Amino acid sequence: xxxxxxTPKFQVLKTGQSMTLQCAQDMNHEYMSWYRQxxxxxLRLIHYSVGAGITDQGEVPNGYNVSRSTTEDFPLRLLSxxxxxxxxxxxxxxxxxxxxxxxxxxxxxxxxxxxVT
Amino acid sequence: xxxxxxxxQFLSIQEGENLTVYCNSSSVFSSLQWYRQEPGEGPVLLVxxxxxxxxxKLKRLTFQFGDARKDSSLHxxxxxxxxxxxxxxxxxxxxxxxxxxxxxxxxxxx
Numbered sequence: 001x002x003x004x005x006x007t008p009k010f011q012v013l014k015t016g017q018s019m020t021l022q023c024a025q026d027m028n029h030e031y032m033s034w035y036r037q038x039x040x041x042x043l044r045l046i047h048y049s050v051g052a053g054i055t056d057q058g059e060v061p062n063g064y065n066v067s068r069s070t071t072e073d074f075p076l077r078l079l080s081x082x083x084x085x086x087x088x089x090x091x092x093x094x095x096x097x098x099x100x101x102x103x104x105x106x107x108x109x110x111x112x113x114x115x116v117t
Numbered sequence: 118x119x120x121x122x123x124x125x126q127f128l129s130i131q132e133g134e135n136l137t138v139y140c141n142s143s144s145v146f147s148s149l150q151w152y153r154q155e156p157g158e159g160p161v162l163l164v165x166x167x168x169x170x171x172x173x174k175l176k177r178l179t180f181q182f183g184d185a186r187k188d189s190s191l192h193x194x195x196x197x198x199x200x201x202x203x204x205x206x207x208x209x210x211x212x213x214x215x216x217x218x219x220x221x222x223x224x225x226x227x
Contacts, residue, residue, distance in 0.1 A: 042205060043217040050213060058214060090159050105150060108159025
């Protein structure tokens with residue numbers, strides 16, 4: 001099983017360039033999310049989606065766009081890259097983050113390491 | 118300000134020693150999860166605790182959820198080099214978002 005697949009694994013951008021980080025899952029999970037991981041900061045939620053056509057902002061959404069046209073794919077777009085967006089980006093999915101408070105575990109991809117110069 | 122504070126941030130111990138990692142917050146969580154992350158990979162779930170006071174064991178790892186559901190601990194007995202990694206706690210306050218702690222980087226020396 002592929003699980004959660006992220007591409008590319010590494011990317012270097014110049015300030016002002018745009019790019020899309022790809023994320024795909026083959027587990028038919030309703031919930032998908034994007035986190036960034038910075039030293040000493042843990043994982044911070046950027047955007048999330050509870051199903052196709054539905055997205056919402058997380059803790060640090062500025063500078064990033066997302067869309068969810070299918071259940072499987074959840075791309076993250078950087079419209080105009082800035083050095084502050086240098087980070088490791090993780091996509092994660094879950095069967096359901098339901099309303100009982102007992103969240104399903106997140107399944108993570110292996111990350112995209114992005115450097116903006 | 119980090120909603121979930123983990124301590125210590127770094128821990129380096131010898132094989133065979135015991136250790137405890139703490140995850141503290143002023144907020145109440147419906148549940149709390151512990152993940153382990155190895156270099157170049159995404160975090161992988163170790164355990165979920167749901168009930169205040171709950172204790173769960175996973176081989177040499179013991180997880181406890183505080184009575185007030187604001188804190189949790191992870192205790193490792195007789196640590197081994199294979200336990201090396203970044204340990205992350207994550208709590209849910211809302212149904213749709215998990216909040217992660219800053220992590221504890223554990224190194225177990227042979």
